[in-house]
Amino acid sequence: MSIKGGDSVRAFIIRKNAVSDWIKHLARKNSVSFPQRAGHSGFRFKPVLETSEIQFEHYRPTLAPPGKQLTPAREVLFKYRKNATADPMLESVLDSQARVLAGVRPCDLKAIDLMDRVNREGFSNPHYLTRRENTVIIAHDCLQPCDAACFCAATGSLHWRANADVFLTSLDDEILVECLSERGIALAQGDHFTLCENTEPHKKRAEALRTQPFGRQFPVPLEQLPAIIAKQWQSRVWEKHVEHCFSCGSCNMVCPTCYCFNVVDDFNLADGDSGTRTSTWDGCMLPNFSEVAGGHNFRPHPAARQRHRVKRKFEYLSQRFQEPGFCIGCGRCARQCTAQIDIFSIVSDLVSQGENDPCVP
Numbered sequence: 001m002s003i004k005g006g007d008s009v010r011a012f013i014i015r016k017n018a019v020s021d022w023i024k025h026l027a028r029k030n031s032v033s034f035p036q037r038a039g040h041s042g043f044r045f046k047p048v049l050e051t052s053e054i055q056f057e058h059y060r061p062t063l064a065p066p067g068k069q070l071t072p073a074r075e076v077l078f079k080y081r082k083n084a085t086a087d088p089m090l091e092s093v094l095d096s097q098a099r100v101l102a103g104v105r106p107c108d109l110k111a112i113d114l115m116d117r118v119n120r121e122g123f124s125n126p127h128y129l130t131r132r133e134n135t136v137i138i139a140h141d142c143l144q145p146c147d148a149a150c151f152c153a154a155t156g157s158l159h160w161r162a163n164a165d166v167f168l169t170s171l172d173d174e175i176l177v178e179c180l181s182e183r184g185i186a187l188a189q190g191d192h193f194t195l196c197e198n199t200e201p202h203k204k205r206a207e208a209l210r211t212q213p214f215g216r217q218f219p220v221p222l223e224q225l226p227a228i229i230a231k232q233w234q235s236r237v238w239e240k241h242v243e244h245c246f247s248c249g250s251c252n253m254v255c256p257t258c259y260c261f262n263v264v265d266d267f268n269l270a271d272g273d274s275g276t277r278t279s280t281w282d283g284c285m286l287p288n289f290s291e292v293a294g295g296h297n298f299r300p301h302p303a304a305r306q307r308h309r310v311k312r313k314f315e316y317l318s319q320r321f322q323e324p325g326f327c328i329g330c331g332r333c334a335r336q337c338t339a340q341i342d343i344f345s346i347v348s349d350l351v352s353q354g355e356n357d358p359c360v361p
């Protein structure tokens, strides 16, 4: 929900040391998740408790992206029961719990926007859309790359803010709070907030603080990639980058724009009349993802599966949704890959490879 009006009615300044109190205050009334430390160096989106550490510095991308909270790894879609005298009973299971995702970075914000489009256009997914409708997003800008694996600027994610309800920018010891929706305005209430009449000096200050260049860059602009990759079907690059692949599917599971799923029916043997239909995450890098009836697998080789994954991110979905990239450059797939396979290097190699180079089965 967008708001009308100028910046003066929707921007505030809050002291950095008051943010933790504000987020915890929200968590007393709502279900709020925030990226918090897990283990020695990792971060995970976890529920905010009174004891939670809420800070925006020293961030490392979470293992699972925040958008995965809108599509759980396993969820019951509906329950059914046979009826001897009428049509069977079907009861949809929809999760309408109100939730706040706080501390979402611009790359993950773009991923949620892309998933909104996937779940709205064509076949609309009521399970995703019900959760999304009840989710408010507090995003936070990045002024430095998270680490060497990310390439958000190259994928056009770095400056994303369109679908945030509140957008925060850290500036020295204060934070610029921009409310971009009515729901966002409702969250930014209290003594901590000072009205900001003119956001421009703060935005200029943020740009001066932002690292330049920001992380890794592709050899060509993002808009050129779909056409270049469309020509690369039989390239040596596909084989080269799966030499050590375990086909574990981790790259799919942590990706904020992978959304393939499997569906199973669980029949209740106790009563013989009822059951549930459940969806679970699936991934195109898993060997049996492309297995069909009769046992035929139309992508039996890891190189063919890698080709499908990359083409989906930079060609197929780009063409379908008129968006140059469905990879948001978060680097999660490379970070989690035991074989250190990096989609940025694959794409860069495809660009330098140029024309077809026969090899892949």
Ligand code: SF4
Residues within 6 Å of the ligand: 244, 245, 246, 247, 248, 249, 250, 251, 252, 285, 333, 336, 337, 338, 339, 340, 341
């Ligand atoms: S995470 Fe790495 S090893 Fe596992 S399937 Fe993906 S590319 Fe292969």
Ligand code: SF4
Residues within 6 Å of the ligand: 251, 254, 255, 256, 257, 258, 313, 326, 327, 328, 329, 330, 331, 332, 333, 334, 343
């Ligand atoms: S393909 Fe890798 S870098 Fe791109 S969005 Fe998915 S996890 Fe992030």
